Amino acid sequence: MSRWSFHTWRRDGRSLRRAVPTLAVLAALLTTSAGVAGGAAGAVERDVLGSGGLTQIELSSFEGDASVRSLTTSALREAARVKGVRQVVADYPSVLYAEENGTYDLASHTLTPDDDLPVVEGEFTAPLGPDEVVLPANAQGTDFTSLLGRSVAFGYTKATGGASGTSAVVKLKIVALYDPGWQADGPGVAYLSQDTAALLAAARAGRPAGDFQDREGAQSAVVVVEHQRQVAAVAKSLQNKGFSASAVSDRVRDLPGLFGAADLAMRLGVLVLALGALALGAVRAGDSARARIGQFAILRILGAGRPELRRILLGEAMLSGGVAGVVGVLAGTLLSASLAGPLSDVLGLPITVMDALPGPAWATAALLLPAAGLAAGTLLGSREALRRDPYLTARAHS
Amino acid sequence: MNTASPPVVLSEGLAFRYAAGGGLIRADLTLRAGTMAAVEGPSGAGKSTLLALLGLILSPAAGSLHIAGTDTGALSPAGRDALRLRSIGIVLQDLGLLTFLNAWENVAAAFGPRLSRHRAAARALLGDLGMEQLADSPVTELSGGQRQRIAVARAAVKEPVLVLADEPTSGLDPENANSVMSSLRSCAERGAAVLLVTHSVAVAEVCDQRYVLDDGVLSGVREGTSG
Numbered sequence: 001m002s003r004w005s006f007h008t009w010r011r012d013g014r015s016l017r018r019a020v021p022t023l024a025v026l027a028a029l030l031t032t033s034a035g036v037a038g039g040a041a042g043a044v045e046r047d048v049l050g051s052g053g054l055t056q057i058e059l060s061s062f063e064g065d066a067s068v069r070s071l072t073t074s075a076l077r078e079a080a081r082v083k084g085v086r087q088v089v090a091d092y093p094s095v096l097y098a099e100e101n102g103t104y105d106l107a108s109h110t111l112t113p114d115d116d117l118p119v120v121e122g123e124f125t126a127p128l129g130p131d132e133v134v135l136p137a138n139a140q141g142t143d144f145t146s147l148l149g150r151s152v153a154f155g156y157t158k159a160t161g162g163a164s165g166t167s168a169v170v171k172l173k174i175v176a177l178y179d180p181g182w183q184a185d186g187p188g189v190a191y192l193s194q195d196t197a198a199l200l201a202a203a204r205a206g207r208p209a210g211d212f213q214d215r216e217g218a219q220s221a222v223v224v225v226e227h228q229r230q231v232a233a234v235a236k237s238l239q240n241k242g243f244s245a246s247a248v249s250d251r252v253r254d255l256p257g258l259f260g261a262a263d264l265a266m267r268l269g270v271l272v273l274a275l276g277a278l279a280l281g282a283v284r285a286g287d288s289a290r291a292r293i294g295q296f297a298i299l300r301i302l303g304a305g306r307p308e309l310r311r312i313l314l315g316e317a318m319l320s321g322g323v324a325g326v327v328g329v330l331a332g333t334l335l336s337a338s339l340a341g342p343l344s345d346v347l348g349l350p351i352t353v354m355d356a357l358p359g360p361a362w363a364t365a366a367l368l369l370p371a372a373g374l375a376a377g378t379l380l381g382s383r384e385a386l387r388r389d390p391y392l393t394a395r396a397h398s
Numbered sequence: 399m400n401t402a403s404p405p406v407v408l409s410e411g412l413a414f415r416y417a418a419g420g421g422l423i424r425a426d427l428t429l430r431a432g433t434m435a436a437v438e439g440p441s442g443a444g445k446s447t448l449l450a451l452l453g454l455i456l457s458p459a460a461g462s463l464h465i466a467g468t469d470t471g472a473l474s475p476a477g478r479d480a481l482r483l484r485s486i487g488i489v490l491q492d493l494g495l496l497t498f499l500n501a502w503e504n505v506a507a508a509f510g511p512r513l514s515r516h517r518a519a520a521r522a523l524l525g526d527l528g529m530e531q532l533a534d535s536p537v538t539e540l541s542g543g544q545r546q547r548i549a550v551a552r553a554a555v556k557e558p559v560l561v562l563a564d565e566p567t568s569g570l571d572p573e574n575a576n577s578v579m580s581s582l583r584s585c586a587e588r589g590a591a592v593l594l595v596t597h598s599v600a601v602a603e604v605c606d607q608r609y610v611l612d613d614g615v616l617s618g619v620r621e622g623t624s625g
Contacts, residue, residue, distance in 0.1 A: 003511035011498035298496055300455055302507055302552075303483025305475055391455045 002308050004299065005315025014291045016316035016378065019280045020324045023370040026276050027328020028335065030269045034362030035336025037266060039355040040347060047116070047349050056114050056248040057223040057235050059088075069242035072217035073210075079223060082237050084230035089113060089127070089194055090218030092201035096133075096190045099153040099169055102142030104188070106135070108200060111191035112222040114248060115184065122148050122176035128193040133172040136180035139188030147174050154190075159206030168203060172196070181348050222248075270365050274373045277321060281377020285313050289385035296390035306386055310379070317378040321371025329366050333357060404467065406431050406559050406591035407452060411461035414444075414451055423447055425461075425616040427609070429591040431559065434583060436602035437595045439611035445595040448611060449562050452593065453488050454478040466559045483510060487553030487585070491565035494545050495537040501548050502533040508552045516555075523555050524548070527581065543574030550581045554590075561585045563594040567601055579604060 008015045059079065062068045069075055071090055080088045091110040098104045111117075111128050120137050128134065131151070135144045151173045159165040172192070180188065192200070195209075202212030223245070225234050231247045238245035289296065289309075296309050304312075340356035358366070407429035414423045423444045429435055439445050450456040451463070454470055457478075463470045466485050470478060482488075487508065495504045499513070505520035506513040524533050527547060537545060546566065553561050563582060567575035579601065586592045586606075594601070602608050609616050 007511060007513070008498060295496060295498075298490075298494075301453060301482070301488040301490065303479050303510065305479040307476070308479070389455065391450060 001315035001318055002304075002311040004304070004308070004312045005319060008295075008312060009316045009319045012292070012295070014288055016281070016284055016288055016313065016320045016374065018288075019277075019284050019317075019320045019374055020327070022280060023273075023277055023321060023324030023374065024328040024331070026273045027325050027366040027370055028332035029328075030266070030273050030366045031329050031332025031358045031363060032336045032339070033266055033269055034358035034366070035333060035356045036339055036343060037263070038357075038359050038362070039336070039340060039351045040343060042355050043344070043347060043349040043351045055225045055228050055231060057225060057231060057238065057245050058114070058248055059221040059223060059238065060244045060246075061217055061219055062244065067242075068244045070217040071219070071221050071243075072215065073213045075217065075243070076221060078241060079221070079238060079243060082234055082241075084225050084227070084234045085223055086226045087113070087224040088221055089224075090198070090213075090221040092194070092197040092213075092218050094156065094197060094200035094204050096154040096156055096170075096200070098142070099155040101147060101152065102140075104140040104142045106139060106188050106190040107186055108190040108192055108197060109185050110194045110197040110218075113224050114222050115191060117176070117178040117191065118182050119176045120179050121145065122174070124175040128175070128191070128196075130193050130195050131172055132175045132193065133196075134176045134178060134191040135174055136188055137177040138180055144174060144177055148177055150174060156200045156203060158203040161206070165204075165206070170196070170200070179348075266362065270362075270369065273366065273369045277370045277373025278377040278380075281317055281374040281379075282381035283377075285317070285378035285381030286385050287381075288316075289313065289382050289390075293385075293390050293393050296386075297393070300389065300391045306389065309386055309390065310382055313378050313382045314375055317374040318371045321369075321374040324370040324374075325367040328370070329358075329363055332366065333363070404431070405429060405464070406433075406466055407593070408464040409452070409461060412451060412458050412463055413460040414447060414456060415459050423451070423611075423614045423616075425451070425611075427452075427616060429560070429593060429607075431589045431591055432586055433607060434586040434592040434605045435594070435607035435609060436605040437593065437609045437611050437616070438597070438599075438602050441597075443611045444614050445611050446564055448616065449488070449564050449593070449595055452560070453486055453562050454482045484556075485559045487556065487558040487561045487590075489546075489549050489553045489561070489563040489566050491568050494549050495552075497536075497538055499537070500533070501529070501535050501537055501540065504537055504548055505552045505555050508556045519555055520551075523551050527551055527577070543570050543577075546570060546574065547577055547581065550578050554581060554585050557588060557590070558585075559590055561590050561592045563592070565596055566594055567596070567598060575601075 009017050059071055061071045076088050076090055089110060089112045091112055094108045096106045096108045111126060111134060117134060124134060137145060151171045153169050153171050155167050155169055157165045158168045198213050199209045202209040205212055205216060225231050235245045235247050299309060336356045336358060337353045340351045340353050344351040405428045407427055409425055409427045412425040425448055437445055437448060451458055465481060468481060473481060496507060499507060502517060502520040502524060503513045505523060506516040509516045521533050524530055532540060532544060566578050582592050596602055
């Protein structure tokens with residue numbers, strides 16, 4: 001970097017200072033995205049882990065995949081016998097529909113230990129009793145508030161053949177209602193005891209409950225481990241027994257779907273920032289050197305060598321990139337912090353300003369990449385323009 | 399002219415050929431301290447190229463060039479740039495001033511980019527030239543004559559051993575031309591060797607030595623009429 005850079009950068013409108021606004025916007029976008037994605041992921045992780053996720057392992061059955069062990073009664077018993085396991089709760093999905101009040105069609109699941117329902121009315125103690133159900137406060141146009149505490153007749157399907165079935169009725173007491181915005185298993189889910197959920201799933205398959213549990217098994221199960229430090233060993237042991245087992249904490253920290261996409265977008269953002277700075281440097285440095293050939297010729301007669309002219313441009317690139325990085329990170333941080341409230345409302349999770357601050361790695365990337373990219377681009381872009389001595393070029397043009 | 403003083407410029411068989419394969423310059427030249435010399439010649443004869451060779455901006459294809467006793471052929475490009483910064487002042491006709499600096503900063507730029515360190519010297523010289531009131535003016539607001547006088551001041555401020563000037567009075571009114579020539583003469587009187595390239599017979603006639611660059615060959619040394 002040449003000392004001339006300080007003068008040219010501050011005072012010459014043709015300097016690489018012109019790259020600052022574009023790079024600052026890119027750096028701000030990256031910083032804001034990092035803050036928002038990090039805040040959202042952190043809040044979700046905290047929410048899940050706070051509800052016992054640190055000591056839970058999820059077992060999954062993959063229908064048709066022979067390499068994965070089915071979650072049958074005997075398999076679940078074996079899982080429960082693994083050292084360190086306190087409890088295994090299996091999930092049997094099915095459907096409940098309206099029999100007496102309203103018109104609705106609710107998916108049903110076992111209430112498992114990882115379901116941290118935000119109860120708005122009523123109360124219950126896990127595990128649920130076989131005749132108890134927890135519903136959303138409202139779903140599909142039906143308000144369940146008036147039914148709270150009552151035993152209500154629900155319909156379910158009992159298969160009688162390959163493609164035929166009949167309706168059956170089960171009476172369940174609505175013990176609690178939860179916020180319908182909580183949709184970890186999808187919208188409008190009825191939560192049941194394991195036995196009741198198994199009964200409904202078995203009926204839907206046209207089999208006795210015991211037989212269904214012994215042969216078909218559960219779709220998934222939650223294994224509760226006695227202590228967080230045992231989670232890894234228990235998960236490994238379950239995997240060795242053929243189960244598809246993954247610690248909930250690992251899954252939350254490596255969230256697929258939305259947060260996976262957000263992470264990918266962030267990495268792309270870094271790439272865009274780096275390549276954008278590089279391209280901007282390459283184009284702007286060439287243009288700038290050509291536009292200032294007379295100025296460079298004067299600097300040559302004042303004792304500046306061609307390497308110094310290149311250092312002037314490099315210095316301008318580093319100043320521009322540095323300023324763009326600082327401005328971008330500050331603006332992006334302020335923006336993401338100001339988005340903490342709206343984001344919290346959208347996700348229904350508490351997200352503090354601190355949560356929405358970008359992580360140090362992302363902030364560092366946003367801070368340094370504009371300068372590094374612009375400097376590298378400047379080296380490329382100025383090569384051609386400075387190949388011939390500016391003095392000779394200026395003389396030839398004059 | 400002091401023939402006993404050591405030569406500031408001593409070139410023997412100095413040659414330059416353009417990359418495009420055009421003209422060839424050959425120059426044997428001796429300039430001593432306190433001398434003011436003029437190089438005349440038709441347009442395209444290579445006068446500006448000769449200036450760039452003596453100013454260590456271009457490298458000769460052959461021959462030797464000593465500036466203030468230093469064999470410039472033995473210097474690295476950085477060494478040549480450093481010698482130019484330290485010992486040579488250059489005034490160019492059409493590559494005047496740095497437009498992002500004001501008048502005194504342009505003069506101080508002769509010392510390098512640490513402008514504020516040389517503020518006093520620059521302002522003092524502008525004062526000596528009667529341009530103190532213009533010291534803080536943006537150079538884009540100055541007349542052609544004022545800009546040229548500042549360019550001469552920039553070349554003179556560090557008291558170099560060699561001052562090279564390319565058409566220093568071209569396009570100037572008589573008053574500004576006289577002022578510029580007086581400044582260059584002052585440089586010579588302070589002990590510098592001054593070489594200027596000119597089309598003007600009047601300018602050449604006030605110099606101590608006159609050279610003609612014709613067809614790429616520097617020759618025909620004639621004594622000037624004034625000293």
